[in-house]
Amino acid sequence: MSRRKIICTVTNDLTHDRRMHRICTTLSGAGFEVELVGRRLPHSQPLPRRAFRQVRLRCFFHRGKLFYLEYNLRLFLYLMPRRAGALCAVDLDTLCAGWLAARLRGWKLVYDAHEFFQEVPEVVGRPFTQRVWEGVARALIPRVDAAYTVSASLAEELSKHYGVSFGLVRNLPPRPALPTHAEKHHPPVLLYQGVLNEGRGLEEAIEA
Numbered sequence: 001m002s003r004r005k006i007i008c009t010v011t012n013d014l015t016h017d018r019r020m021h022r023i024c025t026t027l028s029g030a031g032f033e034v035e036l037v038g039r040r041l042p043h044s045q046p047l048p049r050r051a052f053r054q055v056r057l058r059c060f061f062h063r064g065k066l067f068y069l070e071y072n073l074r075l076f077l078y079l080m081p082r083r084a085g086a087l088c089a090v091d092l093d094t095l096c097a098g099w100l101a102a103r104l105r106g107w108k109l110v111y112d113a114h115e116f117f118q119e120v121p122e123v124v125g126r127p128f129t130q131r132v133w134e135g136v137a138r139a140l141i142p143r144v145d146a147a148y149t150v151s152a153s154l155a156e157e158l159s160k161h162y163g164v165s166f167g168l169v170r171n172l173p174p175r176p177a178l179p180t181h182a183e184k185h186h187p188p189v190l191l192y193q194g195v196l197n198e199g200r201g202l203e204e205a206i207e208a
Contacts, residue, residue, distance in 0.1 A: 003085035005033040008112075009094040011071060014038040014047055014054050016195045019114070019150075019171050020090065024052040037078065039071060065129075072097040079105075086110060089144075092117040092133055099140045111141060113149040113158055113166065120197065137162065 006027055010020060014036060024034045034052035039059055047054050057074045061067040075094060079087070079101035086108040089098030095111060102109040117123070118133040141147065141162045148167035149155045155166040196202050 004031065005035065005084040006086045006088060007035045007037060007079065007082060007084045008088040008090060009075060009079075009098055010036070010038045010090045011093050012038050012195075013041045013044045013056060015045060018194055021050065022174070023112075023169065025050065028052045035082075035084075037075065068093055076101055088112055090114060092136055095140050096136060099143065108145045109143075111144040111147040112169075113147065113154070115150075116154065116157065122197070 008020060008024060010017060014020070017038070020036055024036050028034045028051040035055060036052055037055045037057065040056035041062065044056065047056075055078075057071070057078060059067060059070050059074060061070050072094070075097040079097065082105075084105070084107055087098050087102045088110040089095040090112045091114050099109060101107070118130050118137060123130050123133060142164055144164070146167070147158070147164055148169045149158055150169065150171055152168055155168050158164070158166045190206070192202060192206075
């Protein structure tokens with residue numbers, strides 16, 4: 001059964017990660033045993049029951065270099081005793097622990113790039129930090145077994161940058177049931193629900 005288990009790793013507290021909720025639910029529906037690992041924040045709320053297992057790791061640090069070091073260490077120590085067939089590391093900030101654990105345990109390693117991590121606004125203004133993440137990316141991304149990202153343009157850019165073929169898993173909501181008749185007397189409403197970091201393109205999407 002362990003070969004049918006997939007562990008996915010993120011650095012958020014799992015509450016608002018709609019993309020990972022959809023991915024893990026889809027994998028679970030396809031017959032895989034799925035575990036999503038994130039972290040517990042001081043203000044984290046209880047998680048609802050889902051079709052997959054959810055785990056939060058406790059950290060002493062919650063931001064900056066010490067957080068990334070601590071989280072990857074705690075994540076690595078958590079992963080090592082687990083049984084699985086594959087690990088999906090989401091973004092560069094979980095790839096170090098994920099790559100090492102997958103290598104030592106003989107798991108398949110999949111990389112999910114939600115963004116061009118070292119080009120996000122939080123990193124661009126910090127040359128040393130940017131160089132560190134670029135070094136991590138160039139060292140580890142070519143060693144993964146598979147990789148995918150959120151858009152065709154980003155997949156093309158990442159593939160050229162790292163010499164690795166990136167697949168595409170788009171951020172799409174579940175397909176709703178079509179109404180039996182059009183509600184013409186109400187104007188259309190566009191709702192964005194979730195958390196968004198700077199530079200993710202929400203403003204441009206609304207204007208478009």
